[in-house]
Amino acid sequence: MRNTIVSLLAVVFGLLAGAILMAVTGHNPIEGYTYLMQGGLKNTERLGNTLATATPLIFTGLSVAFAFRTGLFNIGAAGQMLIGGLCATAIGLTFDWPRTVLLAAMVLAGFIGGAVWAFLPGLLKAKYNVHEVVSTIMLNWIAFWTVNYAVPAYFKAESLETESRILPEAATLRVPGLTEMFDGSYINLGIFLGLIAVIVMAFLIDRTTLGYELKAVGFNRHAAEYGGIAVNRSIVVSMLISGGLAGLGGMVQYTGNAANIQIGILPSQGFDGIAVALLGANSPVGVLLAAIFFGLLYSGRGFMNAMTEVPPEIADSIIAIIIYFAATSILIERLVRRFKGRLPLNRSGTAPQQGKGE
Amino acid sequence: MYVKFVGGLFIPSFLEEEILSMDYAVEMLGIRKEFPGVVANDDITLQLKRGEIHALLGENGAGKSTLMGILFGMYQADRGTIRVNGKEVRIANPNVANRLGIGMVHQHFKLVDTFTVTENIILGSENSRWGFVLDTRSASRRIAELSRRYGLNVDPDAKIEDISVGMQQRVEILKMLYRNADVLILDEPTAVLTPQEIQELGAILKNLIQEDKSIILITHKLKEIKAFADRCTVIRRGKTVGTVEVAAASEAAMAEMMVGRQVSFKVEKKPASPGDAVLQIDSLSVKNNKQVLGLNGVSLEVRSGEIVGIAGVEGNGQSELVEAVTGLRKTESGGIRLKGKDISGLSIRDRNESGIGHIPEDRHKRGLVLDYTLAENMVLEVYHRDPFSRNGILNKSAIRSYAERIIGSYDVRSGQGAASVARSLSGGNQQKAVIGREIEGDPDLLIAVQPTRGLDVGSIEYIHKRLIEHRDRGKAVLLISLELDEVLNVSDRIAVLNNGELIGVVEASETNENELGLMMAGVRKGETA
Numbered sequence: 001m002r003n004t005i006v007s008l009l010a011v012v013f014g015l016l017a018g019a020i021l022m023a024v025t026g027h028n029p030i031e032g033y034t035y036l037m038q039g040g041l042k043n044t045e046r047l048g049n050t051l052a053t054a055t056p057l058i059f060t061g062l063s064v065a066f067a068f069r070t071g072l073f074n075i076g077a078a079g080q081m082l083i084g085g086l087c088a089t090a091i092g093l094t095f096d097w098p099r100t101v102l103l104a105a106m107v108l109a110g111f112i113g114g115a116v117w118a119f120l121p122g123l124l125k126a127k128y129n130v131h132e133v134v135s136t137i138m139l140n141w142i143a144f145w146t147v148n149y150a151v152p153a154y155f156k157a158e159s160l161e162t163e164s165r166i167l168p169e170a171a172t173l174r175v176p177g178l179t180e181m182f183d184g185s186y187i188n189l190g191i192f193l194g195l196i197a198v199i200v201m202a203f204l205i206d207r208t209t210l211g212y213e214l215k216a217v218g219f220n221r222h223a224a225e226y227g228g229i230a231v232n233r234s235i236v237v238s239m240l241i242s243g244g245l246a247g248l249g250g251m252v253q254y255t256g257n258a259a260n261i262q263i264g265i266l267p268s269q270g271f272d273g274i275a276v277a278l279l280g281a282n283s284p285v286g287v288l289l290a291a292i293f294f295g296l297l298y299s300g301r302g303f304m305n306a307m308t309e310v311p312p313e314i315a316d317s318i319i320a321i322i323i324y325f326a327a328t329s330i331l332i333e334r335l336v337r338r339f340k341g342r343l344p345l346n347r348s349g350t351a352p353q354q355g356k357g358e
Numbered sequence: 359m360y361v362k363f364v365g366g367l368f369i370p371s372f373l374e375e376e377i378l379s380m381d382y383a384v385e386m387l388g389i390r391k392e393f394p395g396v397v398a399n400d401d402i403t404l405q406l407k408r409g410e411i412h413a414l415l416g417e418n419g420a421g422k423s424t425l426m427g428i429l430f431g432m433y434q435a436d437r438g439t440i441r442v443n444g445k446e447v448r449i450a451n452p453n454v455a456n457r458l459g460i461g462m463v464h465q466h467f468k469l470v471d472t473f474t475v476t477e478n479i480i481l482g483s484e485n486s487r488w489g490f491v492l493d494t495r496s497a498s499r500r501i502a503e504l505s506r507r508y509g510l511n512v513d514p515d516a517k518i519e520d521i522s523v524g525m526q527q528r529v530e531i532l533k534m535l536y537r538n539a540d541v542l543i544l545d546e547p548t549a550v551l552t553p554q555e556i557q558e559l560g561a562i563l564k565n566l567i568q569e570d571k572s573i574i575l576i577t578h579k580l581k582e583i584k585a586f587a588d589r590c591t592v593i594r595r596g597k598t599v600g601t602v603e604v605a606a607a608s609e610a611a612m613a614e615m616m617v618g619r620q621v622s623f624k625v626e627k628k629p630a631s632p633g634d635a636v637l638q639i640d641s642l643s644v645k646n647n648k649q650v651l652g653l654n655g656v657s658l659e660v661r662s663g664e665i666v667g668i669a670g671v672e673g674n675g676q677s678e679l680v681e682a683v684t685g686l687r688k689t690e691s692g693g694i695r696l697k698g699k700d701i702s703g704l705s706i707r708d709r710n711e712s713g714i715g716h717i718p719e720d721r722h723k724r725g726l727v728l729d730y731t732l733a734e735n736m737v738l739e740v741y742h743r744d745p746f747s748r749n750g751i752l753n754k755s756a757i758r759s760y761a762e763r764i765i766g767s768y769d770v771r772s773g774q775g776a777a778s779v780a781r782s783l784s785g786g787n788q789q790k791a792v793i794g795r796e797i798e799g800d801p802d803l804l805i806a807v808q809p810t811r812g813l814d815v816g817s818i819e820y821i822h823k824r825l826i827e828h829r830d831r832g833k834a835v836l837l838i839s840l841e842l843d844e845v846l847n848v849s850d851r852i853a854v855l856n857n858g859e860l861i862g863v864v865e866a867s868e869t870n871e872n873e874l875g876l877m878m879a880g881v882r883k884g885e886t887a
C-alpha cells in the first residue's frame with residue numbers, strides 16, 4: 001500500500017517537474033502532455049506500439065527486481081540482453097525448424113545466454129565476494145564487444161556492416177493476427193511472454209521454497225546461513241534467473257520488436273530496467289505497470305515532438321526525473337509519513353516496545 | 359514540613375517539591391511521553407539527590423530508556439517538568455544536556471577502536487577548544503589527572519583496541535568527567551563485566567559520589583542495586599511504582615514492584631540424571647575472525663539429561679565454540695561428535711537434521727529474518743520438509759498453523775499473530791519466538807547462547823523453566839551465557855573458558871561466584887590468584 005503511494009507520487013512529481021521544465025522553456029505543459037498521452041494511446045496501433053515498447057522493459061525490470069529481492073544489484077541487464085538476443089538470433093538465423101520448435105528454442109537460447117552472462121558475476125560474488133555491481137557492469141562492455149565481433153563475422157547482412165541478416169518471418173515473434181488486430185503495430189508475442197514471466201516470477205518469489213531461500217538470503221544472509229540455506233548457491237541461482245530474464249528481454253527486443261540485431265549499441269532498456277524495478281517497488285505486478293508506463297512515455301515522445309515544439313529531450317528529462325524520484329523513494333516515504341502527522345522515529349525512539357540490550 | 363523516604367512513598371505534593379528542590383541535582387516531574395500507539399511514560403517522577411546513586415529499575419519496555427532519553431535530550435516530553443539544580447530547563451538536544459552537566463554512558467560503548475583513549479575522549483570537543491591545531495598533550499594531562507582523582511587507572515595513550523572492556527567503560531566515564539558532567543547516567547553498565555570488574559566499578563562509583571557527582575544507574579539486576587545504589591525508583595508499564603531506600607527494601611520486594619507479582623529467583627530443578635554423551639568435543643581448535651586461534655584444544659562432553667553451562671567473559675572463545683559445533687565456522691583441528699557420529703564434516707542443514715537446535719547469540723543477526731513474518735521465521739530450518747512444502751511449493755496454511763502453535767505455547771505477543779513482521783515485535787517476544795522454534799524442533803542437543811539477553815525478570819524465569827524442561831525430557835543442553843548467575847542457577851556442570859582455553863569444568867552445586875570469577879580471569883583451580 002505504502003509502496004503504491006510512493007510510486008504514484010514519484011510519477012506525479014516527475015510529471016510536475018516535467019511541466020515546470022516545459023513551462024520554463026516556453027512550451028505549454030498541458031498541450032505537451034496531451035500529445036504525449038495521445039502519442040501512446042490515441043489509436044490501436046499506437047496502443048500496440050506502447051505495449052511492444054514496454055515488453056523488453058518488463059523483462060529487464062523483472063530481472064533487476066528479482067535480483068533486488070534477493071539482495072543483489074544486477075546492473076548488467078544490458079549486457080545480458082545483448083547476449084540473450086545474440087543467442088536467440090543465432091538460433092533463428094541458423095536453423096530451419098518448424099515455427100513452434102524454433103521459437104521455443106530461441107526462448108530457451110535467450111534465457112540461457114543471459115543466464116550464462118550473469119552466472120559469472122554470481123560465481124565471483126559467491127566465491128570471492130566480488131561486488132556484483134562492478135562485475136556486471138564490466139561484463140556489459142564485454143557483451144557489447146562480443147556482439148560487435150560476432151554479428152559481422154557470422155551473421156552479416158548483405159548490404160550493412162552494422163546489422164545482422166533479417167530474421168525469416170518464422171523466426172520472429174510477430175504474428176499476423178496481432179499485427180492486424182493492432183492496425184499494423186509492431187506488437188508481438190513478446191508481450192504474452194512478458195505476462196507469463198510476471199506470473200512465473202510472482203509464483204516463484206512468493207510460493208516456492210526456492211523463492212523463500214533466495215529472499216531469506218537477500219534479507220539476511222547470516223540468518224539464512226544459520227537456517228541451513230546454501231547461501232553461495234542461492235546467490236548464483238539468483239543471478240542465473242535474473243540474467244535469464246534479462247536475456248529474454250534481449251530476445252523479445254531483437255526478434256520481436258526488431259527483426260535483427262545491431263552492433264554498436266548497449267541497449268538502454270537494460271538500464272531502464274533499474275528504474276522500472278524501482279518504480280514498480282520490485283513487485284512483479286508493479287514492474288508490469290511501471291514498464292507499461294515507461295513504454296507509454298517512450299512511444300508518445302515522438303508524437304509530442306511532432307505535434308509541438310517540445311523537444312524529445314524534455315520527454316527524456318521527465319523520464320529521468322521520475323527515475324530520480326523513484327530511486328529516492330525513501331525521501332518520498334518520509335514525506336508521506338510527515339503528511340500522516342507522524343514524526344519519523346529512529347529505532348531507539350520505539351524503545352517502549354523494543355527490547356533493550358540489542 | 360518534611361518527607362521521609364521509606365518504601366514506596368511518594369513525595370506528596372508539588373509544593374513540597376518546590377521547597378525540596380534545592381537538594382536535588384535532577385528532577386523529572388510528571389513526565390509523559392507518547393509514541394504512536396504507546397504511552398511510554400505516563401506521569402513518571404524521578405528525583406535524583408545530589409551525591410547519590412539512584413537506580414532506575416524496570417522491565418524491558420517499562421519506559422526506562424525513554425525517560426533517560428528525555429533527560430538526555432533525545433526526545434521531548436509531552437508533559438511534565440525537568441529541573442536541574444532546582445531550575446526548570448528545556449533539554450532540546452544532547453548538547454543542551456551536556457552543557458547542563460548531564461552525561462550518559464551507553465550500554466554499547468561509542469568508542470573508535472583505532473584511536474587512543476585521549477583521542478576518543480576529546481572527540482567532538484577538540485576543535486572548539488584549540489582551533490585547528492590539535493593539542494592532545496594538554497588533554498592527555500588533564501585525563502591522567504582526572505583518572506588519578508577518581509581512581510580509574512586509565513592510560514591516556516593506550517589504544518582502545520588494546521584495552522579490556524572494563525577499561526573501555528572507564529574511558530566512557532572519563533569522557534563524561536572530562537566534559538564536566540555532574541550527573542552521570544549509566545545504562546546497564548555491568549552487562550559486559552566479570553564479577554571482579556563489577557566490584558571495581560562499584561568502587562569507582564563510590565569515588566564519584568564522594569566528589570559530589572550524582573549517578574543514575576539503569577539496570578534490571580537487583581543484586582547490583584543492593585550493592586551500589588542508595589535509592590531506587592521502580593517503573594512498570596510507563597508508570598512510577600515508587601521510590602524506595604535500597605537499604606530498607608529486600609530484593610524480592612523490589613522485584614515484585616518491578617514485575618507486579620511475586621518472582622522466584624531460585625530456579626526450581628531436580629538434580630540431573632545424565633545418560634549417554636550426546637555431544638563430544640575432542641581437542642577442538644577454531645580460528646576467530648582475526649585468523650588466530652580463538653578456541654584452542656578444547657575438549658568437552660555434554661550428556662543427555664544435563665545442562666552444561668559455559669562461563670566466561672565475552673570474546674573468550676564462546677562464539678567460536680558454538681559456531682564450530684553448529685557448522686557456521688570451519689574447524690582447524692579436533693573432532694565433534696553427536697550421539698557418537700562424527701559431524702565435523704556435515705553442512706549446517708545436516709547438523710540441524712541430526713538433532714542440533716541452536717538459539718543464537720544475536721537474534722537479529724542470526725536468529726530471525728527481520729523482514730519475514732513470524733510464520734516464515736518459524737520454519738527457517740524446516741521449510742523444505744513435508745508438510746511445510748511439497749515438491750518445492752510452500753504450503754502456507756501448514757506453515758501458519760505451525761507458527762500459531764509455537765506463538766500460542768510460548769506466549770509470543772505480536773500485533774497480527776503469525777502474519778506480523780518479525781521486526782515489529784519487541785525484543786523479548788522475538789527471543790521467545792526463537793526459543794519456541796528451537797525447542798519445538800525437539801533437538802537432542804540444544805545450544806542456547808545468551809538465551810535471556812536483555813530480557814526482564816519475568817521472561818527470564820520462563821525461559822529457564824523451558825530449558826530445564828528440555829533437560830528433563832532427556833535431552834542435552836549447552837548453555838552459554840555471560841550472566842554468571844544464569845550459568846550458576848541453570849547449569850548442572852559449568853565449564854569455564856578463558857582466552858580460548860578450557861580452564862576447568864566444575865559441578866554447579868560445588869562452586870561459587872568467586873571461584874568462577876577467578877577461573878574466568880584465567881586462574882586454574884588450585885592455583886592462587
